[in-house]
Amino acid sequence: MTALATLPPWLMLLVAALLVLGSTLTLLGAFGLLHLKSFYDRLHAPTLGTSWGTAAILLASMLCWSWVQDRVFVHELVIGLCVMVTTPVTLMLLGRAALHRDRAEGQPDIPPAPDRGEQD
Amino acid sequence: MTPDTLLWLALTYAQIALALAACLATLRMVRGPRAQDRVLALDALYIAIMLLFLVTGLRLGTPFLFEAALVISVGGFVATVTLAKFLLRGEVIE
Amino acid sequence: MEGVLSGAIGVLAASGIWLVLRPRTFQVIVGLCLLSYAVNLFIFATGRLVLGAPPIMPRGGFIDPTAYADPLPQALVLTAIVISFATTALFLVVLIASRGLTGTDHVDAQEREP
C-alpha cells in the first residue's frame, strides 16, 4: 500500500468503486458461466467480464498510476483495446464450432445451416 | 472507515472476487461437458487472471505486472482462438 | 504463501509424475509440461518469496539486496523455461512421427502384450 497512500480521498473512493464494480461483474460472468444451462447461454456470460468488468478495473488502474507517476499513464488503454477487439474472434469461432458440432450430431433446436446450392 | 481502508478493502475484495471468478471458470472447465465449454471457460479464466494481475499490481504497488497483463490479454486470445479453430475445423493450420 | 506455493509445487509435480508414468505418448508430454512447471516454480522458490519487489533497480545509489527478490534463480528459470519448451516441442514432434510410423501412440511403439 506504499504508492497508493498518496492518492487523494476522492480518487481513492472512485478507484475503490471501480474495482468493486469490475470485479463483481467479472464474478457474475463467471457465475453465469457455471450456472447457465445451455452452451449458447453460457456464451454470453464472459462478456460481462470482458466489457465493463475489464473496463472498470483498467480505469481504476489508469487513475491510480497516473496519479502516482504524476503523468498521464494510460497504457492500460492498449489492453482494453486488445480485449475488446479480440474477444469477438474467440466467441465467434466458438459459437460457430458449437453450432457445427451440434448440427453434425443432429441436436434439436439448432437452426439449420443456411440453404446453399452446390458451391466451392 | 477512511477512504484509505476502503480502498484497501476494495482491493482485497477485488482480488478475492476475481480469484473466485477464476475458480468458477475452472469448475466449468473441468465439468465441460463439451469441449467448447472448456475453451470458453479457459477464455474467462485468462480474463480473470489478467484482471488479477492489474489488481495485484495495484495492491503491491508495483507497476511491473502490466506487461504480464498485456501479454496474457494477447496470448490468451491466441491460445483460445487456436483451441476454437481446432474445434471448428479439426485442424489448427490448413 | 510458502505453504500454498510448496503445496502447488507438490500437486504439479505429482500430477506430472503420474502422467509421465502413463503408457500413452500424449499423457507423457502433458506430464512433462506439468513437471516443468513444478520444477520452474521450485527453482524460483529457492530464491525465497518476495512480494512486490522485482529485481528492477533504481539508477545508481545505495542498494539493499535484501529488499529485492534474488534475481539469479529467476534468470535460471528463464533459461530453463526456454530449454524445456524447446525439448518439449521436439518430443512432441517425435511422438507425432512415432505415431505416424508405428500406427500407435503407445510409448513403446507397440501395444502392451497381455
Place this chain on the structure above:
Amino acid sequence: MSRFLPHPLLSCALTLMWLLLTRFSLGHLVLGSAIALFAGLAFARIEPQAPRIRAWTPLLRLVGIVSVDIVRSNWAVARLMLTNGRHGARKSGFVRIPLRLRDPVALAVLAVVLTATPGTAWLEYDPEAGTLLLHVFDMIDEAEWHALIRDRYEALLLEAFA
C-alpha cells in the same frame, strides 16, 4: 506516399500505441514512427488495400451509441444473472438477420460491437446469403432485434464505409 505508407491510419494508430506504451518524448516518437512504418509495410503484404472510410462522423456516433448500449446491456445481463433469469422466465433464442453490409472491415466492427454488448452473440455469418445468425440471451421479440441491428448499427456502418 502509399508505397512507403500503405496504411497511414494504421501507422498513426500504431505510433500512438507506442507512445501510450512508453512515454511521450521525441526519441520515442521517432522510434515509434519507424516501428509503425515498418509494421504498416509488413501489414500491406497481407492486406494491400487500406479500408476506405467515407465519413468519420457516423463512426463517432456509433462509438457513442455503443458505449451507452454496453453499459445498459451490462446492467441488464447482470440483473438477469442475479435474479436467475427473472426466476426462470428468461428465454434465449437464435435470430437470423439479413445484412446489407458487405465490407469485411465493417462486418468486423459490427462483430466487435455485438460481442462487446453482453446479451448478443455472433454465431455464424454466411457471406453468400449475407445473413447473420445471432444468439440472443434475453429473447423478447425477434423483430425488435432485426430492427435494432439494421437501424442502430448497420446503417451507421454503411454510411461510414465505402
Place this chain on the structure above:
Amino acid sequence: MTPGPEHLIIAPILIPFFAGALMLIYDERQRSAKLAISLGAVMAMLLVGVELLMRSKGSALTGFNDIGFYLLGDRGAPFGIVLVIDRLSAMMLVLTALLALPALIYAAAGWHRQGQHFHSLFQFLLMGLNGAFLTGDLFNLFVFFEVLLAASYGLLLHGGGQLRVRGGLHYIAINLTGSLLFLVGVSMVYAASGTLNMAHLSLMVPMLPEPQRVMLHAGAAIMGLAFLIKAGIWPLSFWLPTAYMAGAAPVAAMFAIMTKVGVYVLLRLALLIFGAGAGASAGFGAEVLIAGGMATVVFGFLGVLASQGLGRMAAHLVLVSSGTVLAATGFVLAGGPVQILAAALFYLLSSTLATSALFLLIEPMGREEGGIAALLALTADAYGLDEREENRQPEVGLAIPGSLTVLGICFAACLIVLAGLPPLSGFIGKLGLLQALVASGSATGPMAWIFVAILILSGFATLTGLVRVGIQTFWASDGAPPRVLALELAPVVGLIGLLVFLTIKADVTLGYMNDTADALLRPSIYAQGVLGAPRAEDASP
C-alpha cells in the same frame, strides 16, 4: 603469461558454433561446401585441443599442471561464468576432436545426405561436448548438456525410420526427465550454498553448517542421478543400447563419447566437491559409484553375451566401458590410490576410441551388396514424398579391394582392445586397473576383489561375444565381399592407428594420466585458481 584474455580456451566452443550457424544460412543442397566447413572446423578444433593439451601439461614451476581460465564477459568468478582448462578437460577436448574427424569422414561417404542439416547438428553436438568439458559453472553445465543432448536428439533421428524414432522417443523422454532432475539438483545446491561456481562451491563445502550440508547432499545426489543417466549406470542405462543402435553409424561413433561426458562430470564434480578435503562431505556417494559401476559392467557384459547383432553388442560395450570408469571413480573417491584413476583414464581413452571404431564398422560389416546407395534408395522410396533434392546419384568414392581383409583386421583390433587382450591399449588399461586394485586390495576391502573379478569376466564376455559375431560375419558368410568405400574404412583405420599409437606411447600417456589424476585429487589448486583468475579490465590500464 600472454597479455589479455586467452581466446584459445573458448575456441573449442566458438569454432563449432560459428561453423554450425554459418551452415544454417547456406542452402541445404551445398553439401560439399558444408562438408568442407565441417571438416575445417573439426581440424581446427583438433589443433586447438592439442595446443591446449600441451599447455596444460605445464612445467615444473606449475607442478606440471597448468590451469587456464577464461572469464566470460570479463566477469570474475564466482559471479560470471568461467571456463577452465586443465589436463582432464584438455584430454577430453582432444578425444572429442579425434572421434569427430573419423565420424565426419565416414558421414561424407553418404550418411550426411540422409537427412537435413547433418553438419550443423554435428557441429552443435561438438559445441555442447566441448562446452561441457570446459565450463566451470554448474548451471552453464546444464545449458551445455542441453546443447549436446538437443544435438544428439537431432543426430539420433537423422535419417528417420521407425527404429530411430522409437529409440529417439525413449531417449528424449528419459533425458528430459534427467534434465528436470538436474535442474532440481542445481537449485538445491544453490539454495544450500548460494553459488553455482564449481570452484567456489568446493571451497565452501567444508565450512557448510549442518542443515545446508544436508540440502547440498540431497541436491548433489539428485543432480548426480542426472549425470548417471547420461553415464549409463545400471539401472538407468536401459535406454542406451536401443538409442545407440538406432543412430546412424557416424552418429553412434560420436555417441561413444556421450556417456563419457556424464562420467567426466561425475569425476570432476565428485573429486572437486566431495574429495578428501571436503570435511564431513568427503567421499559422498563413493559406494553408489562403486556398486553402480560394477553393476553396469555386469549388465553390459551380460548384454554383450545376450546380443545377436553387433550394434547391440557395441552399445553394451559402451556400458562396460562407462561402468568401469564409474566404479574406478568410486574407488578413488573412497580413498583408493591415484593409480586407479590414472589407469581408468587411460582405459577411458582407449575404450572410447575402440567403441567408436566398432560403431563405424557395424554398417560395412553387415552390408551385403550395394552399400549406401541401396540404403538411400530404400529410405527415399519409403519416406520420400516430394524430396526431389534427395539426389539419388550413386555414392562417389573409391571402393576398396580386399575389403573383407581390412574389415577383418579392423574388427580384430577392436576386439582385442575391447576385450583387454594383449598387446593393444585395452590390455594396458585393464592391466593398470588390475594392478592398482590388487595393490589397494586391503585398503578398499572386498569390493576391490569383486571388481577385479568383474573386470576379468567382462573381458572374457567381450571376447566370447565379439568372436561369435566375427566368426558369423567373416567366416560363416559365403556371399560376395561387401562393397566398401575407402571413405568408410579410412576413418576406422585411422582410429585403429590411434589405438596402436596409444599402445606404443602407453608410457607417455600413462604418465600424463598419472599427473592428471594427481591434479584431480588436489582440487584446491583448481578452486583457488578459478577464484583468483584476473579480469582483463584489471589487467589493462
Place this chain on the structure above:
Amino acid sequence: MIEENLLLILVGLPFAAALAASTVPTTAHSAAAWVSGGLLAMGLAILAVLHAPIAEGEVLRSTLAWVPSLGLTLTFRMDGFVWLFASLVFGIGILVLIYARYYLSKSDPVPRFYAFLMAFTGAMLGVLLSGNILMLVVFWELTSILSFLLIGYWHQGQAARDGARMALIVTGLGGLGLLLGMVLLGQIVGSYDLDRVLASGDVVRAHPLYPLVLALFLLGCFTKSAQMPFHFWLPGAMAAPTPVSAFLHSATMVKAGVFLLVRFSPVLGQTELWFFAVTGTGMLTLVLGSVIALFRHDLKGLLAYSTISHLGLITALAGIGSNGAILAAIFHIVNHAVFKASLFMAAGILDHETGTRDMRRLSGLIRFMPVTGSLAIVASAAMAGVPLLNGFISKEMFFAEAADWHNGTWLDNALPYLATLAGVFAVAYSLRFIATVFFGPPATDLPKSPHEPPAWMRRPVELLVLVCLLVGIAPGLTLGPVLNLAAQAVLGPDLPYKAIHVWHGFNLPLGMSLIALGAGVALYALAGGRVSQGPEGPPLLHRLRAQRVFERLLLLFTWKLPRQLHRFIGTERLQPQLRLILLLALAAGLATLWGGLRVSPSPLETPLNPAFAAMWLVGAVCAIGAATLAKYHRFASVVLLGGAGAVTCLTFAWLSAPDLAVTQLLVEIVTTVLLLLGLRWMPKRREEIAEDKLRPARIRRLRDFIIAVVAGAGLAAISYVVMTSPLIPNVGDWFLRNAYAEGGGTNVVNVILVDFRAFDTFGEITVLAIVGVTVFALLRRFRPSAESVALAEAAARLEDTSLAHALRVPAVIMRWMFPVMMVLAAYLFFRGHDLPGGGFSAGVTMSIAFLLQYLAHDVRWIEDRLTILPIRWMGIGLVIAGLTGMGAFVFGYPFLTAHAQYITLPLIGKVPAATALLFDAGVFALVVGATVLMLIAIAHQSLRVARLRDRDSGGQAETEGA
C-alpha cells in the same frame, strides 16, 4: 652386447617372417615357404651361436622399455631350458614349413597361412623367452589368438569354426586367469621380473594369497596344455590343416602350458596343494586320455587324445617336482614333440593320399606306401614306449619317479598303478594305429588310390624318426648335456649332472614297462576288433562327450543365462525406466534428507493472501484435471494444462518475477498451439480400452499414484524448507548491487541474461536452433498413419465450407492484430534491458503474430504473401549473437564482454547504445526463426496430407514448389 642383440633378433625373426609372408602374392607358395623357412633357419643359426654361453651356464638378457610404469618391459631372457625349447620350436617349425609347402593345395590362400604360422612361432618364442611375467602373459595370449586364426584357417567348414572358437575361448579364459595370477604374483614379489619371481618361492608360498595365485596360474596352464577337464578343445582343433596340428600339438601351444608348469615349479611347487592339483590332474589326464585314444576311429583324434595323455604325463611329473621328475618332464617334452610331430605328419600324408582319416576304412596301406608306413610304425612305437626309441627312456624315467618318489599321500601310493594302467592303453592304441592302418587286407573303397607322397613331404618325417632312433639308442650322447643344462636352469645351478642311459638293469620301472607292453598287446588282441565296431569313444564314456558338454555349457553361460539375466535386470520399455529414475530420485532424496530435513527454527513467512490460495486451488484442479483427462479427453487436458500454466504465470508475477511471468505465458501459448497441432495426429480414442479396467492395470495405476504422491510430497517438503529457511549470503546480492553500475541495465534479470551470464543464453539459443533444425529435418520425412489421413477427411466433412468462407469476419480482426503484435514485440524488445521484456519474449510474440496469420488463413494464401525463411533467421540470429560476443575481442576483452554507452543524437538527446541490445537482437531473430519453424513445420504436415489425398483421388495434380 652381441648376444643381447641376437636375442632380440631371434624373437623378431618369426615376426619378420610373418610380415614378409603376408606380402607375397596369393599364389606364391614357394616364395612364402622359402622366406619363412629361411628366416627360421637363421634363428637356428643364432641359437647355435648362443649355445656357447648357455653351455657355460650363463643367462642371457636383453631389455626394451615399453610401459615401465606398469612393469611392462620387454625383457628377453635365455637359459638352458629356454634354449632347448626354442631349438625345438625352430627345428620343428622348419620341418612343418617344408611339409606344409607340399601339403597345402593351390587354391589355399597361402600368405595368410604362413603369416599366421610365423607370427604364432614368434608368440611362442615370446612365451619362452619372456623375462617379465606380464610380457609372458602378453605372448601367451597372442598364441591363443593366433592359434585361433590357424585352427580356423579353413573357415568354410563348420568344424574349423567351432574348433577355433572353442580353442580361443578356453585358452583365452585361461589366459585371463593367468594374467590375474601374474599380477598377484608380481604384487607379492614386488616385481614382475622373472628372475626375481623365480627367486622368491618361499615368499610366495607363505603368502595368504598363494592358493588363489596357484589356482589362477594352473587355470592358465591347464587350459593351454589341455588337461582334463579343459582338454576338449584339443581334439576340436584337429580341424586345422595338418601342419598346424603337427606344430601346435608337438612343440608349441600345448607345450607352453607344461613349459610354464616346469618353469614355475620352483616358485609355486613343493607344496601338497601343488602336488595334488598338478599331479592329480596330470594323472587323471594321462589315464583317461590314453583310454579315450584307444577308442577313437579318427586318426587325428587318436593322436589328439594321445597328446592329451602325454601332456598329462608331463604335468604329473611337474607336479612331483623332484629333480628327476623335472629332468624327465623336460626330456619327455622333447621326445613327445619329436614323435608326435612325425606322427601327425604321417597321418597328414595318409589323409592327403587316401582322402580319409577313418581308421575303419584304412587298411593294409603298408603295401601302397611302405616308406611312410615304416616311418609311422617306428614313431608310434616311440609313442608306445618301445625300448630303443626315445619315448621309452623318458617314460621309464616317469615310471621310476612314480615308483620311487614318495610323499606319503594316497595319490602318491596310487601313482605306479595309474602309470602302468596308462602305459597299457598307450601300447594298445599305438598298436591299433599300426595294425589297422598298415596291416590287414588292402582297403577297397578309399576316395583316392593311395601311393607314396612327394619325397619332400616325407623328408621331415624321416628326419624326425631318425631323431627318435638316435635319442632312443644313445640318449646320453645326443640329448644328455642339453637336458642337464635345461634342468639346471630350472632347478638351480647346483643340480648334479645326471647321466641318461638306456639300460638300468632289471628294476621296478622296467617291470612296469614290460607289464604295460604285454598287457597292452593283450588288450588290443582281445578287444581291438570290438573297438573298431564300437562307437567313437570308450564304453559308457562315449555318450558323455566333453566337447558337447562344453558346447552346452557355453551356450548356457554365454547365451541362455546372460539373456535371461539381462532380461531380468533390464527392460526396454519406457515406463519402467522412468519409474526407476523417479524411484531412485526418491531414494536419493530420502537417503540424504532422512532425519536431516528440518524447518528452520525461525522460518521466513510471507502473510497468506486468500486470493493467492484460491488461485492455487484453480491451479491444482487444473493440474489434477489435466492428469486425469489426458488419456481419453486429450483436448480437455490441453485446455486444463493452459489453466495450470496461467496460474503459474500469475504466481511468478505476484512473487516479483515479472520477466518470468511474461516468458512463461508466451511459451505456454506456443506450447498449447504445438500440442494442438500434435493432437491432430493422435489416434481417436472414443471408447475405453478394455484392458484398463483389468486388475493389473489398476494395480499399475495405484503403484504409480503412490510414487507420484510421495515424490510430489517430497518435492513440496523440500521446497517448503528451502523457502522458509533464512537467507544465506549468495551471489545474487552481487548481481543486484552491480547490475546498473556494471551491466548498465536496471532489470537485473535481463542484465544477468545478456551480460553477467550471457553465456547461458548463448547456449540456450543454440538449443532452440538445434531443436528447430531437428524438427524440420524429422518432419521432412514424416509419414502420417493412414488413419490420421482419414481423420482429416472426416473433419472436413464436419465443416463443409472453405476456411476463407468460415472465417471471413474473424480473419479481418486477426489480420489487423498482426501489426499490433509487431509493435508489441518491439515494445518488449526495446525495454528489456531496463524493464521486463527482452529479446526472447519479443521473439515469441513476433512468432505468435505470424502464427495468428496462419490460423486465420490457409497456408498457401499466407505463404504467397509472407515469405519466412526460418532457418535463415536462425542462422543469422546465431551469427549476430556470436559476432556481438566476439566484438569484445577487438578491445582485448573476453567473449561476450558487454559494453554500454550513451550516444547523443541531435534533437533526441541521449540514446542508450549497448552491445547487449545487439546480442538481444540475435536472440530475437533466432527465437522468431525457431518458433515459426517448429509451428509451421508441424502445420505443413496437414498440407502434405491434403496433397497426398488429392494425389490419391486423382484430383487436380498440382505442381507445387514449397
